[in-house]
Amino acid sequence: MYSLSECNPAVAAVCLLSAAGIAMFCMNPVILALSLAGAVCFFLVRNGAGGGKSHLFFCLLFAVLALVNPLVSHNGVTVLFVLNHRPVTLEALLYGMAAAAAVVSALYWFRSFSQLMTGDRLLYLFGRLSPRLALVLSMAFRFVPLFSRQAKKIRQAQRALGRLREGNIAETFRGNVRVFSILLTWALENGIVTADSMAARGYGVGRRTQFSVFRFRRGDAVLLALTLLFFGGACVSLACGALDMVYYPALVFPECTPLALAGYLCYGLLAFLPSLAQGWEVLRWSCLRSRI
Amino acid sequence: MRGIESPRLRRWLRVLLPAVVMPAVVLGGALVLDERRHLFVSVAVAACAVLLFLAGIERRRIGSRRMVIAAVMIALCVVGRLIPFFKPVTALTVITAIYLGGETGFLVGAMSALLSNFYFGQGPWTPFQMLAWGLIGLFAGLLARPLKKSRAFLLCYGLLSGLLFSLVMDVWTVLWYNGRFDPALWLAAMGTALPHTVLYAVSNFAFLWLLARPIGEKLERVRIKYGL
Numbered sequence: 359m360y361s362l363s364e365c366n367p368a369v370a371a372v373c374l375l376s377a378a379g380i381a382m383f384c385m386n387p388v389i390l391a392l393s394l395a396g397a398v399c400f401f402l403v404r405n406g407a408g409g410g411k412s413h414l415f416f417c418l419l420f421a422v423l424a425l426v427n428p429l430v431s432h433n434g435v436t437v438l439f440v441l442n443h444r445p446v447t448l449e450a451l452l453y454g455m456a457a458a459a460a461v462v463s464a465l466y467w468f469r470s471f472s473q474l475m476t477g478d479r480l481l482y483l484f485g486r487l488s489p490r491l492a493l494v495l496s497m498a499f500r501f502v503p504l505f506s507r508q509a510k511k512i513r514q515a516q517r518a519l520g521r522l523r524e525g526n527i528a529e530t531f532r533g534n535v536r537v538f539s540i541l542l543t544w545a546l547e548n549g550i551v552t553a554d555s556m557a558a559r560g561y562g563v564g565r566r567t568q569f570s571v572f573r574f575r576r577g578d579a580v581l582l583a584l585t586l587l588f589f590g591g592a593c594v595s596l597a598c599g600a601l602d603m604v605y606y607p608a609l610v611f612p613e614c615t616p617l618a619l620a621g622y623l624c625y626g627l628l629a630f631l632p633s634l635a636q637g638w639e640v641l642r643w644s645c646l647r648s649r650i
Numbered sequence: 651m652r653g654i655e656s657p658r659l660r661r662w663l664r665v666l667l668p669a670v671v672m673p674a675v676v677l678g679g680a681l682v683l684d685e686r687r688h689l690f691v692s693v694a695v696a697a698c699a700v701l702l703f704l705a706g707i708e709r710r711r712i713g714s715r716r717m718v719i720a721a722v723m724i725a726l727c728v729v730g731r732l733i734p735f736f737k738p739v740t741a742l743t744v745i746t747a748i749y750l751g752g753e754t755g756f757l758v759g760a761m762s763a764l765l766s767n768f769y770f771g772q773g774p775w776t777p778f779q780m781l782a783w784g785l786i787g788l789f790a791g792l793l794a795r796p797l798k799k800s801r802a803f804l805l806c807y808g809l810l811s812g813l814l815f816s817l818v819m820d821v822w823t824v825l826w827y828n829g830r831f832d833p834a835l836w837l838a839a840m841g842t843a844l845p846h847t848v849l850y851a852v853s854n855f856a857f858l859w860l861l862a863r864p865i866g867e868k869l870e871r872v873r874i875k876y877g878l
Contacts, residue, residue, distance in 0.1 A: 542868055
């Protein structure tokens with residue numbers, strides 16, 4: 359088992375999306391609490407204690423989302439107090455908290471997802487679907503830093519020639535336009551050379567194979583199998599209605615049948631699987647180091 | 651590079667993709683899918699743009715050259731967005747479309763939106779930006795001949811494309827706020843966005859005024875020299 363940042367991108371995507379996906383389609387409070395805890399735990403494991411600002415933002419968002427529902431929706435039978443001649447009910451408050459947990463945990467999951475899925479990993483995933491799209495994207499990705507560097511060189515040369523004066527806005531603007539125009543000429547010629555070079559090396563002659571540094575190793579298979587097992591278990595439990603929760607008009611909690619307990623267990627393991635994989639790697643690393 | 655063999659299929663794709671399939675994907679994605687899965691919609695639109703681009707290629711040999719030039723223009727749009735005081739995406743898309751065809755214009759517009767949002771932030775708005783810029787490029791390709799001939803018409807098109815961009819993006823604003831489409835809210839959103847629309851239209855005007863001739867000459871030169 360590898361941590362998600364080390365393993366095959368497809369496995370990492372399946373793992374995170376299945377954990378986030380179940381929490382999006384289920385309003386069961388236990389599942390949502392597990393999802394929130396797992397997402398926050400994974401974020402903390404990856405980023406340490408830093409990022410206090412984003413945690414504060416997520417806390418505020420949770421509070422706002424949770425409190426808006428009871429103030430707007432007045433369904434439910436258990437009245438907590440009356441505000442402005444409108445009843446504020448326990449059911450609406452709990453529903454608001456569940457919805458807020460769903461949104462905030464999804465935001466945490468997707469923040470981790472976008473940290474993990476860098477450009478090359480996304481290309482690896484989507485390159486399988488459309489090789490041409492992947493080629494255009496990866497060429498453009500490669501051109502962006504190349505052109506930025508070239509633009510810098512052109513600007514320095516122009517400044518040394520005294521053709522780029524940065525006085526008022528109009529002069530700055532005109533200078534930038536000239537730099538851009540020079541860059542364009544260079545870029546187009548460079549692009550044609552690239553295309554001819556590709557053709558000379560046989561691009562478009564036959565089926566293309568892809569190079570990627572990501573392989574599917576045994577550890578990936580273990581992680582994928584565990585993910586699918588837990589995901590399947592949680593789905594079965596969800597599909598049989600063992601985890602259904604009724605909020606309105608009165609709260610009906612799902613019964614503690616074995617099926618429901620199995621569903622909680624599976625989802626709990628799924629939600630903490632990313633953190634566990636990360637922790638396992640840290641443990642193994644320290645074990646290996648202690649042996650030296 | 652392999653193109654699409656059957657001319658009839660190519661003709662159908664060139665009409666159906668921008669007119670039916672892509673708006674359906676973008677709107678359907680916004681309405682049905684959760685807004686957290688926007689990246690899949692963006693990639694679907696990008697794949698459609700590539701398909702459209704392939705449908706626009708008649709001779710096989712020019713395909714890979716034109717594709718590299720499209721990648722160059724996309725990268726220039728992104729670099730252009732990174733330079734301060736400089737937002738030339740619409741202008742570059744329009745110019746590319748005029749000289750290299752509407753399908754290439756669509757590809758450049760849509761992909762610059764996708765790619766530059768890797769730097770500026772991806773979100774549920776990305777597919778709408780892709781569609782808006784792509785359509786601006788496609789229409790410019792259809793109107794290539796009059797746009798090339800008359801500078802006044804080109805500048806008018808710049809103003810109009812600012813409006814078109816705003817129209818498409820306001821559909822997103824309404825869907826995001828309301829959950830479903832509502833014409834009254836759409837009008838209200840356009841009214842609120844009016845200062846931005848005007849700024850956008852004016853900046854398109856300025857960039858086309860400045861860039862159309864020099865960049866057009868360069869693209870024309872490359873086109874003639876290498877037979878794109």
